[in-house]
Amino acid sequence: MSQLSPFVAIRRDLHQIPEIGFQEFKTQAYLLNYLHSIQNDRMEIETWRTGIFVRIAGTNPRKTIGYRADIDGLPIKEQTELAFASQHEDYMHACGHDFHMSIALGVLTHFAKHAIEDNLLFIFQPAEEGPGGAEPMMKSETMQKWKPDMIVALHVAPEYPVGTIAVKEGLLFANTSELFIDLKGKGGHAAYPHETNDMVIAACQLVGQLQSIVSRNVNPLDSAVITIGKITGGTVQNIIAEEARLEGTIRTLNAESMNKVKSRIRALVEGIKAGFECEAEIDYGSMYYQVDNEEQLTREFMKFTDEAAEVDFYHCKEAMTGEDFGYMLKEIPGFMFWLGVQSEYGLHHAKLNPNERAIDLAITHLVNYFTFKGNS
Numbered sequence: 001m002s003q004l005s006p007f008v009a010i011r012r013d014l015h016q017i018p019e020i021g022f023q024e025f026k027t028q029a030y031l032l033n034y035l036h037s038i039q040n041d042r043m044e045i046e047t048w049r050t051g052i053f054v055r056i057a058g059t060n061p062r063k064t065i066g067y068r069a070d071i072d073g074l075p076i077k078e079q080t081e082l083a084f085a086s087q088h089e090d091y092m093h094a095c096g097h098d099f100h101m102s103i104a105l106g107v108l109t110h111f112a113k114h115a116i117e118d119n120l121l122f123i124f125q126p127a128e129e130g131p132g133g134a135e136p137m138m139k140s141e142t143m144q145k146w147k148p149d150m151i152v153a154l155h156v157a158p159e160y161p162v163g164t165i166a167v168k169e170g171l172l173f174a175n176t177s178e179l180f181i182d183l184k185g186k187g188g189h190a191a192y193p194h195e196t197n198d199m200v201i202a203a204c205q206l207v208g209q210l211q212s213i214v215s216r217n218v219n220p221l222d223s224a225v226i227t228i229g230k231i232t233g234g235t236v237q238n239i240i241a242e243e244a245r246l247e248g249t250i251r252t253l254n255a256e257s258m259n260k261v262k263s264r265i266r267a268l269v270e271g272i273k274a275g276f277e278c279e280a281e282i283d284y285g286s287m288y289y290q291v292d293n294e295e296q297l298t299r300e301f302m303k304f305t306d307e308a309a310e311v312d313f314y315h316c317k318e319a320m321t322g323e324d325f326g327y328m329l330k331e332i333p334g335f336m337f338w339l340g341v342q343s344e345y346g347l348h349h350a351k352l353n354p355n356e357r358a359i360d361l362a363i364t365h366l367v368n369y370f371t372f373k374g375n376s
């Protein structure tokens with residue numbers, strides 16, 4: 001029987017302890033335990049909230065190369081039935097951050113053992129799924145002290161075969177804004193609707209109206225998404241709901257469309273307020289800046305990947321996914337790429353089951369790329 005690669009084993013450990021943004025206490029402890037076990041005198045480790053920075057000093061540094069992995073899970077009840085499924089009920093690594101961490105540890109371990117000329121900075125970042133760890137982490141003292149000259153990150157892609165690396169220069173991921181709308185009317189007896197302002201009906205109408213924004217207010221040659229992922233309201237089946245709450249997200253490919261979508265949301269909510277004689281509040285939660293891959297470094301990486309034996313290169317299109325890595329790329333040149341992990345079920349699905357062969361392939365490719373960049 002073939003032995004499990006150490007970084008696949010690490011991925012399985014991490015997969016069992018998913019934690020949501022800024023609650024990644026066990027994850028941070030696991031990572032620190034591993035990092036201390038390989039620490040040497042070229043390595044410095046600093047924590048920031050539930051995140052970690054690891055700096056590896058180069059032998060003849062002219063620059064610092066950054067690599068970022070996000071570490072949080074999602075509030076999803078896992079349905080994979082894997083032997084190493086989540087032990088945290090109702091939480092799951094359903095966005096592949098367990099892969100992201102184990103790959104980062106694999107690359108880091110290589111350079112802890114094999115010296116490189118340039119400095120390396122590994123960033124284990126909390127709260128990518130929300131409320132966003134990248135933006136505050138960028139402002140941290142450690143980041144300011146060790147700020148890299150270029151930065152790289154990857155995201156697993158269930159839709160691509162194992163061994164594929166998909167990337168493009170320029171815009172890769174969308175601008176995002178969370179969306180929370182609270183409606184408050186007048187509840188009452190289910191048999192006396194004329195004496196109430198029913199917030200379940202108001203919420204349903206608003207969800208339908210919101211969908212018209214993308215089809216009727218955004219330029220058809222542009223792209224936008226409004227998804228309402230959660231509706232709550234009411235208390236029991238025979239009481240008319242006094243309150244309802246919609247929770248969703250907005251995605252656009254540019255800031256102007258985001259402003260347009262938000263102004264239309266405000267107008268539609270005003271309409272609901274007038275029509276239902278109710279109160280309504282909009283909260284946009286956290287917003288992520290688009291992921292914009294720096295042209296020159298991305299083209300160089302695409303060429304490097306195209307010529308590499310271990311992976312297949314695919315020149316992809318942009319996606320409506322969001323990533324707070326966009327805040328790092330706003331200040332530091334670099335890029336994010338997709339790593340094919342071929343799963344029947346996609347990101348944010350309870351049955352996501354990425355192919356673990358991708359872990360060692362990604363480690364090899366990143367080690368080769370950093371060796372090339374860090375010695376030239």
Ligand SMILES: CC(=O)N[C@@H](CCC[C@H](N)C(=O)O)C(=O)O
Pocket residue numbers: 095128129130155176177178248249250288320321322323347
């Ligand atoms: C890669 C990925 O799936 N990222 C998340 C980021 C979510 C940002 C925020 N919480 C929001 O929902 O707007 C995504 O859903 O794209």
